[in-house]
Amino acid sequence: MEFNKDYISELLNLYKEGETSLKQEQELKLYFSSEDYDKEFEAYAKLFKFFEIEYKTQMEDQVKGTDKKSSSFWINIAASICIVLGGLWFYDYYQNQLEMEEARQAFKTTQNALNLLSNNMNEGLEKLEYVDVFSTQKNKLIK
Amino acid sequence: MASEIYSRQILPLQDKIFRFSRRLLSSEVAAKDATQDVLLKLWKLRKQLRDIKNIEAYTMTITKNLCYDLLKSKHSRTLEFVHNNYTKPGSCLDSEIEARDEASIVLKLINELPEQQRAIIQLRDIEQFSNQEIEEIMGLNSTSVRVALSRARKKIMNELKKTSAYGIQ
Numbered sequence: 363m364e365f366n367k368d369y370i371s372e373l374l375n376l377y378k379e380g381e382t383s384l385k386q387e388q389e390l391k392l393y394f395s396s397e398d399y400d401k402e403f404e405a406y407a408k409l410f411k412f413f414e415i416e417y418k419t420q421m422e423d424q425v426k427g428t429d430k431k432s433s434s435f436w437i438n439i440a441a442s443i444c445i446v447l448g449g450l451w452f453y454d455y456y457q458n459q460l461e462m463e464e465a466r467q468a469f470k471t472t473q474n475a476l477n478l479l480s481n482n483m484n485e486g487l488e489k490l491e492y493v494d495v496f497s498t499q500k501n502k503l504i505k
Numbered sequence: 506m507a508s509e510i511y512s513r514q515i516l517p518l519q520d521k522i523f524r525f526s527r528r529l530l531s532s533e534v535a536a537k538d539a540t541q542d543v544l545l546k547l548w549k550l551r552k553q554l555r556d557i558k559n560i561e562a563y564t565m566t567i568t569k570n571l572c573y574d575l576l577k578s579k580h581s582r583t584l585e586f587v588h589n590n591y592t593k594p595g596s597c598l599d600s601e602i603e604a605r606d607e608a609s610i611v612l613k614l615i616n617e618l619p620e621q622q623r624a625i626i627q628l629r630d631i632e633q634f635s636n637q638e639i640e641e642i643m644g645l646n647s648t649s650v651r652v653a654l655s656r657a658r659k660k661i662m663n664e665l666k667k668t669s670a671y672g673i674q
Contacts, residue, residue, distance in 0.1 A: 378662060379655050380653075380654035384633055384635060387630070387633070388633075405662060408610070408665055409611055409661060409665060412612065413630050416631050417524075417631050419524055420520045421519055421520055421523035421537065421540060424516075424520075425544055
């Protein structure tokens, strides 16, 4: 960086009066950050170097704000997976329940049909008693 | 939404708040506490942050007010912050070496300035706020800012020139 010595001393005078703009102060900082500043301005160099160092000071153990956002993002994802799985499970359960109901219904109908059949069968059985009578009569006759 | 503005715009200012309050309170520990307080205060105000044009200057205003309150309450209780970070009790050799360190000379000079000039030097020369912003933060008009700045700079430079003159001999 090329800096004219007269220009710098003019800037420094303005600086002392509090008349420099931020841009001009930037120029001064740049001038003093390189090691080849004029030794005449040694005292100013100390000041500007101090400003540089001070500006870089950081506070230890800062408050962090970004982690929270990402964790809530993952919680959202986890929650939606839970809801979807829950929905699927419930649908499955409901479907099973329907099938069970149908099977129970079918079982009942079949049972009724079988009962009906066996009742009718029993009715028929009464008539078969006569066959027994017939056979004893026959035995009497044939002996 | 409001908390997003907070973490995006306020949290990166922590170092600035810390440096400014350290300059005003002259104590690292007190400055840390003050920084936490400022962050907390802004967190409570997070819903209003959207309406503030210059959040950085606003933050600095809050920091300044808080530090001034702290200083006032310390004064009224006739207690002073101990400058334990700058004058470490130790061997004479240590403090001599420290005093020779250029940065610590400047630091000492700045800390000897009156409160207001210290604040203005910090805001202008270290944090590089514009004069308008400093007027807003400090509640001063443009002339007083310029005058205070010029006085502070002249005083530091005079002292620095003296010490460096001794150094050459």
